Amino acid sequence: MSLKNLGLAALFSLATLPALAQTQTLRIGVTPGPHAQILEAVKPLAAQKGLDIKIVEFSDYVVPNEALSSGELEANSFQHQPYLDNQKETRGYKIETVTQTVNFPIGIYSKKHKSFDALPNGASIAIPNDPTNGGRALLLLQDKGVIKLKDGVGFKPTILDVTENTKKLKFTEIDAAQAPRVLDDVDAAVINTNYATQAGLDPVKDALTRENPKGPYVNIIAVRAADKDKPWVKTLVEAYRSPEVKKFVEEKFKGAVLASW
Incomplete structure (x- = not known):
């Protein structure tokens, strides 16, 4: 094969690599405190899998879903399912849960x-x-x-x-x-x-x-419905629900925050 053809073959191979073969930036919305701290522990694991997580902190519970819906974020990690259900019902967001994360008994x-x-x-x-x-x-x-x-x-x-x-x-x-x-x-x-x-x-x-920690208030990671099946979602979930992050939650919060996996 000529050098020219070899070059074309190499370019074609790079173009057909999976999306996560190149680093992908994810802006993830959280509230300050444990959610942000846990995501800091997720970051290096996600980086090994080609995800560059940018943590965006919000001081309330309303803005993170609006920011996700409008495309200012790729995901958020701050709420439980009943809260998201209420937000979708009242605001019409097309946002879906992709995994459970941790529980914060109120x-x-x-x-x-x-x-x-x-x-x-x-x-x-x-x-x-x-x-x-x-x-x-x-x-x-x-x-x-x-x-x-x-x-x-x-x-x-x-x-x-x-x-x-x-x-x-x-x-x-x-x-x-x-x-x-x-x-x-x-x-x-x-x-x-x-x-x-x-x-x-x-x-x-x-x-x-x-409250009883086994109730319905386990927190979640949410993404736009259109992104739910994209490869980076599975990668993010795997990094978050890893043994390393579970160990971090147990050692850092000593029962105040409970891992769901």
């Missing part, structure tokens, strides 16, 4: 009381103001026996669905990210684990009580 925290049973009648309780996490807080309080909710409310009850409130708890709805900041002003607050750890709280030691 907890009730207090600076004024040492135990959940010590909460007084008429206690002020701060809960997240978004439909999914607010409902999650109310379901936890129902599990603890201090309120009852209407039958059939599913995963998104509101304070209007409270049918019994034996301790006459007073609810204040706030942005989930602000919950740690109001602990001085309320008897207790229901706080998502990522915001608790970001504020220096230890979910295992400091929470008065936590």
Whole structure:
């Protein structure tokens, strides 16, 4: 074969290599704290497989799905399935789950009381103001026996669905990210684990009580529906759900965050 033909053959071989043979950049949206820290542990493993992960942090739960839907991100890793389902229902996003990641059992925290049973009648309780996490807080309080909710409310009850409130708890709805900041002003607050750890709280030691970790609130990686079957998605999932990342989660968070694999 001539040198010219050899050159053409080499070029053809390069052109037909799988997409991940060349480094591909993925912008992945997360909230600060554990989600970002876990993705930092994923980065070197993904790099070995041809993925260059750029971590993009958001301070709330609303913008990451909007950014993903509009093409500013390739994926996000910050939410559980009930929250995504609600976002798709209310905003029409064409976003799909590609894998489960970790669970952050939501907890009730207090600076004024040492135990959940010590909460007084008429206690002020701060809960997240978004439909999914607010409902999650109310379901936890129902599990603890201090309120009852209407039958059939599913995963998104509101304070209007409270049918019994034996301790006459007073609810204040706030942005989930602000919950740690109001602990001085309320008897207790229901706080998502990522915001608790970001504020220096230890979910295992400091929470008065936590939800059942085997519930429906395992977090997920989401991508646009059009990207769901692209090769990089499988590669990203394999890097995330690796033994190395599971070991990192166990050693770093010591039970505050639980791997789903």
